[in-house]
Amino acid sequence: xxxxxxxxxxxxxxxxxxxxxxxxxxxxxxxxxxxxADRLLCVRGGSTDPSGVSTSGFFADxxxxxxxTDFTPLAVDISPGTGLHYRAxxxxxxxxxxxxxxxxxxxxxxxxxxxxxxxxxxxxxQPPMGTTRMDIIEVRADRFxxxxxxxxxxxxxxxxxxxxxxxxxLTYDTFARVGRVLAGNESVLPISYKVxxxxxxxxxxxxxxxxxxxxxxTIRVRNAVDLQGGVLQPExxxxxxxxxxxxxxxxxxxxxxxxxxxxxxxxxxxxxxSVPPGILFSLIGSQAAGGACALVVTGPxxxxxxxxxxxxxxxxxxxxxxxxxxxxSILATSFDLGALAAACNTAVAAPxxxxxxxxxxxxxxxxxxxxxxxxxxxxxGTPANLYYTITFRGSY
Amino acid sequence: xxGPFERLVGNYLEELLSSDYNAAQAQQERxxxxxxxxxxxxxxxxDNATGAPAPTGFIGDAFRARPTSPLGNSILLRRGLGLQxxxxxxxxxxxxxxxxxxxxxxxxxxxxxxxxxLLNDEVIALDAPPAQPNNRVDLIExxxxxxxxxxxxRKQLNPPGRNKVTVGMNKTxxxxxxxxxQRFTAAQDSTSPIAYKVxxxxxxxxxPPTTPGYQAxxxxxxxxxxxxxxxxxxxTAIIDLRPYLFPHGIGExxxxxxxxxxxxxxxxxxxxxxxxxxxxxSVARGVTGARTDVYVxxxxxxxxxxxxxxxxxxxxxxxGFILPQWSIINRTISAQDQIDLGGLLxxxxxxxxxxxxPVSVVSLRATTQNNxxxxxxxxxxxxxxxxxxxxxxxxx
Numbered sequence: 001x002x003x004x005x006x007x008x009x010x011x012x013x014x015x016x017x018x019x020x021x022x023x024x025x026x027x028x029x030x031x032x033x034x035x036x037a038d039r040l041l042c043v044r045g046g047s048t049d050p051s052g053v054s055t056s057g058f059f060a061d062x063x064x065x066x067x068x069t070d071f072t073p074l075a076v077d078i079s080p081g082t083g084l085h086y087r088a089x090x091x092x093x094x095x096x097x098x099x100x101x102x103x104x105x106x107x108x109x110x111x112x113x114x115x116x117x118x119x120x121x122x123x124x125x126q127p128p129m130g131t132t133r134m135d136i137i138e139v140r141a142d143r144f145x146x147x148x149x150x151x152x153x154x155x156x157x158x159x160x161x162x163x164x165x166x167x168x169x170l171t172y173d174t175f176a177r178v179g180r181v182l183a184g185n186e187s188v189l190p191i192s193y194k195v196x197x198x199x200x201x202x203x204x205x206x207x208x209x210x211x212x213x214x215x216x217x218t219i220r221v222r223n224a225v226d227l228q229g230g231v232l233q234p235e236x237x238x239x240x241x242x243x244x245x246x247x248x249x250x251x252x253x254x255x256x257x258x259x260x261x262x263x264x265x266x267x268x269x270x271x272x273x274s275v276p277p278g279i280l281f282s283l284i285g286s287q288a289a290g291g292a293c294a295l296v297v298t299g300p301x302x303x304x305x306x307x308x309x310x311x312x313x314x315x316x317x318x319x320x321x322x323x324x325x326x327x328x329s330i331l332a333t334s335f336d337l338g339a340l341a342a343a344c345n346t347a348v349a350a351p352x353x354x355x356x357x358x359x360x361x362x363x364x365x366x367x368x369x370x371x372x373x374x375x376x377x378x379x380x381g382t383p384a385n386l387y388y389t390i391t392f393r394g395s396y
Numbered sequence: 397x398x399g400p401f402e403r404l405v406g407n408y409l410e411e412l413l414s415s416d417y418n419a420a421q422a423q424q425e426r427x428x429x430x431x432x433x434x435x436x437x438x439x440x441x442x443d444n445a446t447g448a449p450a451p452t453g454f455i456g457d458a459f460r461a462r463p464t465s466p467l468g469n470s471i472l473l474r475r476g477l478g479l480q481x482x483x484x485x486x487x488x489x490x491x492x493x494x495x496x497x498x499x500x501x502x503x504x505x506x507x508x509x510x511x512x513x514l515l516n517d518e519v520i521a522l523d524a525p526p527a528q529p530n531n532r533v534d535l536i537e538x539x540x541x542x543x544x545x546x547x548x549x550r551k552q553l554n555p556p557g558r559n560k561v562t563v564g565m566n567k568t569x570x571x572x573x574x575x576x577x578q579r580f581t582a583a584q585d586s587t588s589p590i591a592y593k594v595x596x597x598x599x600x601x602x603x604p605p606t607t608p609g610y611q612a613x614x615x616x617x618x619x620x621x622x623x624x625x626x627x628x629x630x631x632t633a634i635i636d637l638r639p640y641l642f643p644h645g646i647g648e649x650x651x652x653x654x655x656x657x658x659x660x661x662x663x664x665x666x667x668x669x670x671x672x673x674x675x676x677x678s679v680a681r682g683v684t685g686a687r688t689d690v691y692v693x694x695x696x697x698x699x700x701x702x703x704x705x706x707x708x709x710x711x712x713x714x715x716g717f718i719l720p721q722w723s724i725i726n727r728t729i730s731a732q733d734q735i736d737l738g739g740l741l742x743x744x745x746x747x748x749x750x751x752x753x754p755v756s757v758v759s760l761r762a763t764t765q766n767n768x769x770x771x772x773x774x775x776x777x778x779x780x781x782x783x784x785x786x787x788x789x790x791x792x
Contacts, residue, residue: 002546002567002568004515004572005513005571006425006570007568007570007571009567009568010503010544010568012497013414013500013552014553014554015414015551015552016551021417029425036477039456039458039477042672044671044674047665048665051457051672053672249648249670251648303667305669307703307705308705309705330667332652371716393650393786
């Protein structure tokens with residue numbers, strides 16, 4: 001059967017194609033496209049393992065969970081978009097003759113995850129005072145028949161075509177296929193809201209992900225004292241989606257102007273940025289002495305790297321002086337950002353973003369040193385502005 | 397139809413012919429392969445911006461020859477996808493590929509960019525090792541496959557009798573190469589999609605010639621049992637000859653190398669952001685100047701551009717800054733390289749490579765600069781020097 005990548009089916013002279021042939025043709029095209037996507041998006045096995053490994057993930061902001069701020073009770077929205085779920089088995093996993101329809105094969109393990117429109121999920125009520133709860137949203141690929149239509153269908157006993165209702169579309173859309181389960185239970189529906197167990201604030205933990213599901217967000221549900229107004233805030237959500245890039249790697253380039261006047265923390269201003277969609281970043285002026293800055297990049301990254309150069313376009317340093325940047329540290333594997341998350345939404349951050357302490361991300365810290373003759377100084381105020389070019393790479 | 401992206405149209409009340417069904421699929425695949433051709437075309441040369449014809453190559457670690465596990469006198473080819481550019485000698489598959497019924501029309505291969513498809517790891521058993529004192533070099537080569545497959549009994553119109561008769565016919569055009577390995581001698585031209593070509597044993601064995609129309613992907617050094625008593629094939633016996641496919645011929649990679657000064661110990665390679673199949677390893681070379689050689693192996697390609705920066709600051713209390721110095725050489729793995737990479741100064745340890753494997757070597761060194769004076773003593777450099785390598789992998 002033409003069910004492998006780049007196969008295509010043949011119809012011979014004077015042969016009347018069957019419905020199975022028609023289905024097979026589309027199945028073959030579909031298998032080719034998904035195989036190609038699998039090979040283009042596969043990732044390394046690790047830093048020292050160059051083997052290509054198939055992976056699951058999401059494109060851009062597809063399936064990104066955001067808080068609903070104009071709606072009560074508590075709710076979140078899942079952004080429409082696309083992902084790919086690599087799974088060899090599971091509910092509605094790879095299968096030949098889906099729904100016993102001849103030729104309707106879905107054999108590639110890289111299955112589409114589609115959300116055609118914004119999906120709202122109402123969150124369980126806030127926990128008692130003194131406690132907090134961590135919920136999660138997880139998803140899996142799915143498919144089902146849709147688009148019922150009345151079509152003439154051959155009736156073998158009579159030899160006539162009789163109108164009959166047939167589903168004309170096999171869809172992967174997960175919209176409105178939402179379930180809710182409590183922690184300790186396995187999710188069932190393609191989009192699943194899993195309610196955690198409230199615990200003393202600070203000790204709350206998210207429920208475990210279900211087998212065969214991809215966790216896309218954690219939701220911190222604070223009690224009515226800590227979260228007044230009954231509306232979730234961006235800081236209550238953590239985006240834990242793995243994003244899809246060719247070979248699992250992406251690059252971002254940023255140009256900043258950073259003011260280092262006086263003893264205040266340096267103030268960054270983003271001049272130019274080229275960062276793929278789905279990734280948040282913020283440069284924080286973290287330390288006055290030496291104009292130290294910290295770049296936060298969100299995402300559950302496996303590796304993160306960066307390269308920083310500094311210049312002084314204003315040319316207000318003395319002749320003979322030299323500026324050079326020093327990378328203080330790179331935390332190259334993602335971690336929960338914790339207190340850093342709040343710093344991303346302060347006056348010394350650019351852009352100012354609102355993320356939560358459970359948000360996974362990576363961190364680069366750096367500063368500039370000025371050589372004045374034989375001496376080495378920190379560039380407080382001279383020059384007034386530093387121009388940084390930062391190139392960073394991450395991989396999932 | 398003249399070119400890619402054109403579509404066959406079925407008109408109102410028109411009875412579609414078998415050739416229409418076939419042509420529609422052929423056209424769809426032509427469009428997809430045309431698109432890949434555009435994506436992978438590289439410029440002709442540094443001083444020539446023209447796009448060269450789409451290159452033959454492999455995505456990630458597809459078709460990469462590896463030792464089997466457990467080790468044996470055998471290898472495996474990693475599953476994946478390659479593309480082979482082969483000028484068309486005709487597009488009609490019915491005349492080129494045996495197995496289709498006469499007069500079948502529209503079954504065509506309209507793109508010169510052919511998929512090389514391996515769905516599962518392919519294990520290849522090798523000929524027994526030669527007698528002492530000889531050795532042997534074998535060759536693995538591949539070419540695209542197009543075959544008629546999936547024979548079925550189908551009904552076909554019989555014009556003389558105005559009835560339908562059951563006829564056996566192949567229903568699939570398949571490029572899948574799984575299980576299609578055959579063995580050939582050095583003097584023979586290969587004929588199977590995956591060919592294992594056995595070299596001639598000798599004191600100085602030579603590689604069998606590549607069959608016209610084939611792409612060589614690996615050389616295997618088969619040592620005699622006196623040298624290799626277990627008759628096993630390891631990574632010290634496999635030369636990866638696969639050309640890589642990168643969009644527009646340029647791939648990107650990143651690695652961090654942590655070199656220790658004042659002690660001759662391995663410089664760890666961490667945070668590798670690189671496409672699958674790319675191998676990066678280091679060998680520490682000296683105490684002073686934190687000298688390290690970084691080996692980058694990506695098939696037969698061995699050209700890269702590197703940008704190196706240093707994260708470290710000078711030793712505590714020392715003024716100035718640290719500058720990286722580096723050089724790049726493209727060559728093949730030497731006997732000394734093999735010893736070094738397999739030794740105690742390598743990272744990862746051991747890194748097994750084969751003499752003759754194309755490689756790019758980036759030699760790193762660090763030095764402090766302080767108002768015109770340089771110093772590469774460990775006391776000036778500090779305990780660790782952290783190099784950041786930003787690499788462009790070029791298909792040359």
